[in-house]
Amino acid sequence: MLKLAYVTAADAEIADTWLQRNLSEGGKPVLLAEAADLGFLEALAQRFGLQHFVLPGAPHWPEALSLRPLLARINDRGAEAAFLCAPVPFGMVFRSNEIVPSWVEHFGAVRVLHELGVRNFEFVAGDATHRAQIPYLVDNLIDRHKGQRAFIVGNGPSLRQTDMSLLKDEITFGSNRCFLGYEDWGYAFKYWGISDRLQIEMYQEEYEQGIDRDSIKFFPFEYLNFLRVTNACPIPVVSDLRFGSPTSLRFPYFAETPSTVFNAFTVTITLIQIAAMMGCNPIVLVGVDHSYPIARAKRRGQGEAAAINLTPLVPPEDLVRQSKLGWDFWEGNAATGATHFTNAYSSNKVFVPPRTAWAETAFEYCRLWGERYGVQIVNATIGTHLTSLRRVDFNSLWR
Template identity: 30%
Template sequence: MNPKALIKRIVPNRVWQFGRSSWDGIQRIPGRVEAALHPWRRDSIQKLRALKDVHKGERCVIIGNGPSLNKTDIQKIRDEYSFGLNRIYLAWEEWGFTTSYFLSVNDLVIEQCAHEIMALSLPVFISWRAHRWLEPQDNLHFLYTTYTGPKFAKDVSKRVWEGATVTYTALQLAYHMGFSTVVLIGVDHSFSSKGKPNQTVESQGDDPNHFSPHYFGKGFRWQLPDLETSEVAYQMAHRAFLADGRQVLDATVGGKLQVFPKVDFDQYFGK
């Protein structure tokens, strides 16, 4: 048994998690200081603070990228405030409208799609780690996101835990903006591709896991999902919204996620 496994076996889990979180926090200090001093990040902090509660009491839709989008009458939400994630823009021409906001925090997605992201004109939110592939723009907001240190950020001008899914980051952003009701669609929470969570793989053909076969098409590098960690994150989001008298609803057609209350998409958004 390796030393790390032995320590985890002896030390109570709560103590182990506290120690790990503390150590992760110490390791993040240099990066946080560097980011805080960078003019691009400082500018983003001010822009993010200005967005605090700008949609207080309103409703929004967070649009995942699962195949269920192809079974969803997307025109019913064209007039809703909405968050689009990663390569959602591949669907915009067919839809005839764009989302209100765009978000991506995955390094591989941003690196390979930087020129597409830079061409977007709507408000864009990107992980600070990816600033090396981008240039500052008025519509660009850099979020200081991390892989470790589980938390639900009620103020996204500060550190934001990614929770192994961009959807969780979107939930924190929606909370920050003050939305009282968030509706999830396209969050299928299931993948045909199997393997070690977070492992980087290269697509060998059409993408079966998203709404378009070209989403992560042949040659695209991406990371296999970590559904277990994302469920932990979703539980944190559920509790945070409820504690503040707000709600997250799941209107995904045939979605497998069981954390949030389910609503029927067509009934909820009407005919």
């Protein structure tokens, strides 16, 4: 198997140590670096007598043509890539004092190598090595369902009145704890996604055990070494707010390339963008009730605040002054009515309060984007409170 080594000038010591060890064991890796580190790459290649290539900024840049000799060798022998660079420490939002390594800043290089056929990656930082298999990136899924209908299924209580058997043979996207309905519905969704950091961090094991093995799973790339699932498709997610920035809100946006996917207060928005890149048309929402009977929310260090949908009422400038989202939350057991399709979904769980008013703005932008590019994005949720998307009758879709 061909060994590839991605190096950066900023982490020359890591590269030097790894290469000396690898060469002493009989290895002869191919060196890779980005254009900004070309001088360092050439010097390192000359010193160790190794072949080297410069990586383009994205898989489909014209410069990628220079990698054709490498592509032939990967197709013939297979390959694994070692990233010889220190990660940026990623402090988890909802797990106190826990830090995990994140290589998000090198996601562009991962994309290029993945396009060449690399699926096994090693991320090396000093004595620590983190191994990950990346079966999918969104790049591999572009136009996979071009012109086909897809359903993005929310987890609202309206699913109790929805004939879910009709979706069995459809292209389906689910999220979060949708797997709690699989046994009753008799099938699993083809795709699954999560973007809520509280859910990922607090309920990691539940998701790892509960998600259907065969579905393709979308989640933020920085959790690659944390959320261990099969058929992973890590995505670079840009959040709604840039904390500490004088510009409070950075949405709405709509991702059109796999380099970035935007998260706008609900994973449904993220999945709409992915479905659009996969060529799905129309994109139909089901179970997106967009209404939460929450009587109160708790604020860290400040007890309870008696307000319905507390967070949407908070001025954006107040959110910016906070270092992290999640400084207020609601407990599932305290809801005054059904919030999801099964009571087991929220029982003994805590959540970041929904931001329905701001999410509505993002849904409106999805509609405008769809109208501009000829992609129908409609809402077939029974009794939905979402007003920005055109509503269609669920049962009429099979007539």
